[in-house]
Amino acid sequence: MAGTASPVVALDPRALRARFPILRRQVHGHPLVYLDNAATTQKPDTVLAALASYYTTSNANVHRGVHTLAEEATALYERCRSRVAAFVNAPDARGVVIVRNATEAINLVARSWGATLGDGDEVLLSEMEHHSNLVPWIMLARERGVALRHVPITADGRLDMAALAALLSPRTRVVSLTAMSNVLGTINPIAEIAAAAHRVGAVMVVDGAQSVPHMPVDFQSLGADFLAFSAHKMYGPTGIGFLVARPELLEAMEPVSGGGEMIREVRLDFASWNDIPHKFEAGTPNIADAAAFPAALDLLEATGMPAVRAHERELVGYALERLRALGWLQLHGPLDADARGGLVSFVDPEIHPHDLAQVLDTRGIAVRAGHHCAQPLMRRLDVAATARASFGIYNDRDDVDALVDGLVAARAYFGLAGESHG
Amino acid sequence: MVDRPDVALDDLYREVVMDHHRRPRGRAPLARVDATAHGFNPVCGDEVVISLALDGDRVTGAQVQGRGCAICTASGSMMAEMIPGHTAAEAEATAAAFRAVMHGAPAPGGTDLGDLEALEGVQKFAVRVKCAMLPWVTLTDALKAWRDGGNEATSTTEAQEAER
Numbered sequence: 187m188a189g190t191a192s193p194v195v196a197l198d199p200r201a202l203r204a205r206f207p208i209l210r211r212q213v214h215g216h217p218l219v220y221l222d223n224a225a226t227t228q229k230p231d232t233v234l235a236a237l238a239s240y241y242t243t244s245n246a247n248v249h250r251g252v253h254t255l256a257e258e259a260t261a262l263y264e265r266c267r268s269r270v271a272a273f274v275n276a277p278d279a280r281g282v283v284i285v286r287n288a289t290e291a292i293n294l295v296a297r298s299w300g301a302t303l304g305d306g307d308e309v310l311l312s313e314m315e316h317h318s319n320l321v322p323w324i325m326l327a328r329e330r331g332v333a334l335r336h337v338p339i340t341a342d343g344r345l346d347m348a349a350l351a352a353l354l355s356p357r358t359r360v361v362s363l364t365a366m367s368n369v370l371g372t373i374n375p376i377a378e379i380a381a382a383a384h385r386v387g388a389v390m391v392v393d394g395a396q397s398v399p400h401m402p403v404d405f406q407s408l409g410a411d412f413l414a415f416s417a418h419k420m421y422g423p424t425g426i427g428f429l430v431a432r433p434e435l436l437e438a439m440e441p442v443s444g445g446g447e448m449i450r451e452v453r454l455d456f457a458s459w460n461d462i463p464h465k466f467e468a469g470t471p472n473i474a475d476a477a478a479f480p481a482a483l484d485l486l487e488a489t490g491m492p493a494v495r496a497h498e499r500e501l502v503g504y505a506l507e508r509l510r511a512l513g514w515l516q517l518h519g520p521l522d523a524d525a526r527g528g529l530v531s532f533v534d535p536e537i538h539p540h541d542l543a544q545v546l547d548t549r550g551i552a553v554r555a556g557h558h559c560a561q562p563l564m565r566r567l568d569v570a571a572t573a574r575a576s577f578g579i580y581n582d583r584d585d586v587d588a589l590v591d592g593l594v595a596a597r598a599y600f601g602l603a604g605e606s607h608g
Numbered sequence: 609m610v611d612r613p614d615v616a617l618d619d620l621y622r623e624v625v626m627d628h629h630r631r632p633r634g635r636a637p638l639a640r641v642d643a644t645a646h647g648f649n650p651v652c653g654d655e656v657v658i659s660l661a662l663d664g665d666r667v668t669g670a671q672v673q674g675r676g677c678a679i680c681t682a683s684g685s686m687m688a689e690m691i692p693g694h695t696a697a698e699a700e701a702t703a704a705a706f707r708a709v710m711h712g713a714p715a716p717g718g719t720d721l722g723d724l725e726a727l728e729g730v731q732k733f734a735v736r737v738k739c740a741m742l743p744w745v746t747l748t749d750a751l752k753a754w755r756d757g758g759n760e761a762t763s764t765t766e767a768q769e770a771e772r
């Protein structure tokens with residue numbers, strides 16, 4: 187791609203918004219301002235149509251029949267796999283395992299690759315991980331005596347790279363990190379870390395739940411060994427996600443779930459496994475959502491991931507500036523928009539995040555309040571919870587302005603001093 | 609620009625609730641602690657620690673510590689004000705009556721919920737019911753541990769709500 191990258195065409199959030207029917211609804215008499223995209227994104231008309239179309243025209247079980255419907259369903263299902271492989275530049279579609287979500291993808295690695303680990307081996311994680319990249323490893327540590335190590339974060343919410351370097355050793359067998367924090371927004375230097383992990387002989391697992399939907403992600407140039415993400419956070423349906431892996435690694439791994447589809451031959455007391463990736467996909471898979479997800483990829487590809495990133499970078503920069511100007515909020519994570527994805531976690535020291543989210547909801551503004559499945563990080567930040575606004579392709583500055591007005595209104599509602607706007 | 613308060617919001621944050629939230633009662637440490645429990649709401653990370661002084665089976669003092677939202681704080685504050693003077697059984701009956709109200713049932717005949725009635729609006733906000741219940745499930749835990757031999761108890765609203 188050297189030198190020939192096409193210029194980034196700015197995306198038009200207004201035009202994109204029109205593609206999402208749910209964004210036309212009202213909440214408590216106000217137009218919906220949806221700022222909970224890190225939890226899940228809304229779905230465009232084309233995804234909704236593809237879901238209906240699958241059930242209306244092609245529904246059948248996959249890989250099992252010779253009849254026309256079975257063939258169509260199988261083709262749709264496998265097309266999802268190859269589209270996903272292309273979207274993240276996987277070396278081979280055989281390295282794409284279709285699972286339920288990012289959580290299941292990480293569990294698959296921890297259970298299956300993890301089964302090769304034992305006493306004295308170490309798994310390196312960080313303080314900013316989502317529970318789904320902590321708990322599977324805690325389970326592994328309990329079962330196999332593997333030691334867990336955690337990269338600390340710096341005061342401004344980045345990985346402490348010096349500490350990371352010191353924690354890596356020949357005992358490190360797995361490094362598993364989020365590419366973008368769902369609380370701090372921090373974008374981690376995965377390519378650099380993957381190279382360091384490989385130097386000590388560890389595999390690199392990337393939690394791409396937040397990065398794949400919001401920035402260009404190239405599996406091969408990252409140097410990842412495993413990459414986990416969920417369709418529902420990237421304008422696709424719920425209930426389908428992906429583990430992208432180097433095929434050689436999958437070849438060497440044992441399945442964790444047995445049943446139909448994943449076998450080659452079964453006798454009463456014996457079974458052999460199907461080829462990858464099928465040996466990891468026991469039972470009837472999520473065919474309908476696989477059939478619909480490429481419509482979401484169409485939208486992201488037509489928009490262009492560099493444009494998605496540029497838009498959200500601009501928006502988070504604007505949000506940081508406006509939220510900081512209020513003067514009373516604690517903002518978590520790097521203040522530099524280049525170093526973070528399109529989300530902001532904040533705390534009003536006088537109003538609990540739950541109460542804040544409640545006031546915002548009455549104005550039609552959806553934000554998340556809580557620990558964001560990152561309790562260790564909450565402890566590290568010394569907060570019980572934060573409020574979080576997270577952006578998507580259909581959000582614009584008006585949404586940030588509505589949020590800021592809502593935060594001012596919440597102060598007034600709770601009888602606290604706040605700057606008066608207008 | 610500040611809107612006039614939303615009607616639904618006022619249902620949740622009634623005047624009495626806001627008063628307890630702003631000036632929570634029962635924060636002062638007790639001279640003696642006979643029963644204590646730690647409660648945690650895994651949904652939002654809110655925590656409360658309830659400490660009780662008992663004379664025979666009568667609660668003589670209550671302290672509520674922790675960090676929570678306005679609803680949780682107000683509910684704990686109301687509890688700290690109501691419970692002293694009650695027997696353990698009466699306190700448990702109040703907790704049960706309050707739970708019934710939070711789940712949309714009428715309060716069992718004869719229970720006086722006092723200020724807690726101001727939290728009635730919470731039942732319309734399903735996720736907030738746990739916030740209101742946290743101090744109360746923790747109280748029942750403290751009393752249960754006290755009956756079982758004075759051990760400290762730890763619980764979560766989810767485990768507690770599931771039990772019932």
Ligand SMILES: Cc1ncc(COP(=O)(O)O)c(C=O)c1O
Pocket residue numbers: 224225287288289290316318319364366367368393395396416427559
């Ligand atoms: C960083 C991160 N990792 C993993 C997950 C888990 O995603 P899912 O619940 O779709 O498995 C999330 C979603 O909240 C996330 O933000």
